[in-house]
Amino acid sequence: MMAGKKYYVVWDGFETGIFETWEKCKIAIKGYPQAKYKSFKTLEMAKDAFSRSYYDFAGKKGFTSELTQEELNKIGQPNFNSISVDAACSGNPGTMEYRGVDTKTKKQIFIQGPFEEGTNNIGEFLAIVHGLALLKKKQVDCIIYTDSKTAMSWVKKKKCNTKLEVTAKNKTLFELVKRAEIWLEQNTYTTPIVKWETKAWGEIPADFGRK
Numbered sequence: 001m002m003a004g005k006k007y008y009v010v011w012d013g014f015e016t017g018i019f020e021t022w023e024k025c026k027i028a029i030k031g032y033p034q035a036k037y038k039s040f041k042t043l044e045m046a047k048d049a050f051s052r053s054y055y056d057f058a059g060k061k062g063f064t065s066e067l068t069q070e071e072l073n074k075i076g077q078p079n080f081n082s083i084s085v086d087a088a089c090s091g092n093p094g095t096m097e098y099r100g101v102d103t104k105t106k107k108q109i110f111i112q113g114p115f116e117e118g119t120n121n122i123g124e125f126l127a128i129v130h131g132l133a134l135l136k137k138k139q140v141d142c143i144i145y146t147d148s149k150t151a152m153s154w155v156k157k158k159k160c161n162t163k164l165e166v167t168a169k170n171k172t173l174f175e176l177v178k179r180a181e182i183w184l185e186q187n188t189y190t191t192p193i194v195k196w197e198t199k200a201w202g203e204i205p206a207d208f209g210r211k
Contacts, residue, residue: 007046011054012036018046045069067200075200080104084145084196085131086206087123093164096120096173098127100134101206103145110134117170122177124151125160127206129180132189147196147204155193158184 008025010016013035019025022039029035036054040046067075080103087098097113110130113123128151131144146152154160160177164170196204 006039006041007043008037008039009046009050010035010037011050018043018050042069072200075197078103078145078196078201079143079194081141082143082145082194083109083131083135084204084206085124085127086147086204086208087120087127088208089118089120089123093117093119093170096123097208098123098130099206099208100127100131100144103205106205112176115170115173115176117164117167118173119162119164121148121150121154122160122162122164122173124148125154126176126180128152128155128193129183132191132193133183133187135191136187136189141190143192143194145194145196145204145206147198149195152193152195155184 005020006022008019008022010019010025010028013028013032015028017028019028025037029037038049038054040049082103083100084103085098085100087096089096095114095116096118097111097115099111100109101107102109112126112130115123124146125148128144128146132155134140135142135144159181162177166174198204
């Protein structure tokens, strides 16, 4: 097999199937509303993917994992009985917002912001706590995916351990942080918080797409 060769799976397009060149794939999807397709490193991976749902391969269009098939098999697929959360920040500190989405459909469940003079870590922390509180309130049994180990650590410690200082511009944001910390102190929850496997699955579904 020539170096760098890819196989393209089209689940939804003018024509579906496995294509051995990008040119052929492009003909099948160009101009098709919300075409569903991805590239894979081997024909075996492409055949396996085509036998399953497009939504089994959450992440960016065209995402190709650099992991081996053995590593991918070990990690498995995302649990779609879940919500995914993420934050976006323009600058550090900068304008920040966060949201949660349905992992499978990417339908937005909640969004907060923009907040002035925030950080990505604060947003990730708030997104997890927001998700926890929402799921507990609605008595929904599922998991939360996040791609932030830092935020997971802060939630576990029930403390937003940011070094950012309070200013007139971010006072409202820090009031929200305090509310989140109080919620963690006063509430118990059974919702598992799980690390999103970016290397295997691509960007987390809640990603704002601004990288």
